[in-house]
Structures are given as C-alpha cells and as structure tokens.
Amino acid sequence: MPIGSVLGFSGLSLLLVLTPGADWAYMIRAGVRGRTVLPSLAGLLAGHLALAVLVAAGVAAVVARRPEVLTVLTAVGAGYLLLLGTVTLLRPAAPAAPSVDAGGSGLGDLVRGAGVSGLNPKALLLFLALLPQFTDAGAPVPVGGQILLLGLVHLLACALVYTGVGVGARVVLAARPAAGRIVSRVAGGVMTALGAGLLASQLITV
Helix, strand or coil: CCHHHHHHHHHHHHHHHHCCCHHHHHHHHHHHCCCCCHHHHHHHHHHHHHHHHHHHCCHHHHHHHCHHHHHHHHHHHHHHHHHHHHHHHHCCCCCCCCCCCCCCCHHHHHHHHHHHHHCCHHHHHHHHHHHHHHCCCCCCCCHHHHHHHHHHHHHHHHHHHHHHHHHHHHHHHCCCHHHHHHHHHHHHHHHHHHHHHHHHHHHHHC
C-alpha cells in the first residue's frame, strides 16, 4: 500500500475525529459522570473496530450495490443517538469525585459506547464510503488487510482524541457540579439534535 494512501487516510481520519459529534458528546458525558472513562472509550473503539472488520469482510461492496443498506443503517444510528440523547437530557449527570461510582456499570458503558460509534453515521460514511478508496488492489497486501491496517490507524486517532476529551471533561468539571449538569445537558442536546436531524433527512429521502 502506498505510504501516500496511509498518510492521506490518516489526515482525513484525524480531521473527522477532531470534529465534535456524537462520539465527543458521549465521552464528555462519561467524563462528567466522574467515573473512569475507560469503559466508554473501549466501547467507542470496539464500535469502530467492528466497522473496520465488516468493511474488510466485504460489506462496503454490498453497500455499493445496495445503497439502501447504508440508508437503513444511518436511520438506525440516528434513532439510537436520539434515544441516548433524550435520556441524557432527562437525566443529566453531575460530576462526582473520582472515587465515587456515579451509577451504571462498566459493561453498560462499553455496550452503549459501541452502539454510539458503531451506528454513528459519520463513522459509517468514513468506513463504508471513503476508506475503500484508499486501498490498492495491486498491492502485495490483500485489500482486506489494507482496510484493517487503515482501521487501526483510525483507532489510534480515536483513542488519543477521545481520551483527551473524556479526561478533560472530568478534570475541568469535577469541582463544578452546576457546570457539569449544564455540559451534560449540552452533550445530550447534541446527540438528540444529530439523531433527529439525520433521522429526518433519511425519512425525507425515502
């Protein structure tokens, strides 16, 4: 695989990861809750990894032949964001001391994180529509292997940026309960707005 393709995808991946969206909102929510952000981060990374594996297995080719598959996946992802955002708005988290368990479970955080990233329309676009364009069918490494390699590059960018977002939210808001609740509501509002907007756009195009 040409190094230029790897660098080009790395730049595009980092740009998308640095753009605030559902993943950012979820990590801010995790940080505000005062518990460790690792389960939430692991969930987000698991969702992105699952997408990379699916694309490597040939799902991108299926989507290219049947665009309605991407439409359905996007609608499901939008509905999930709308649901999670609404719950966050109704029950905003307040910062807790690092040693205090603010409720919930690590497994639950991991599963929700995987749902947020695995059904994130921005991630679906990156993996299903854009990533295959950076592969080279004539390279010694099979296309599936190239996709997995690029997927790992994306995971590294996600791990670095989302760790900073989650830990930053936790440190900055730990001693500010009122601000933490406001930020939690903002994060919920972002997820709700993204979900509602994407769901509406999919219904309009049907």
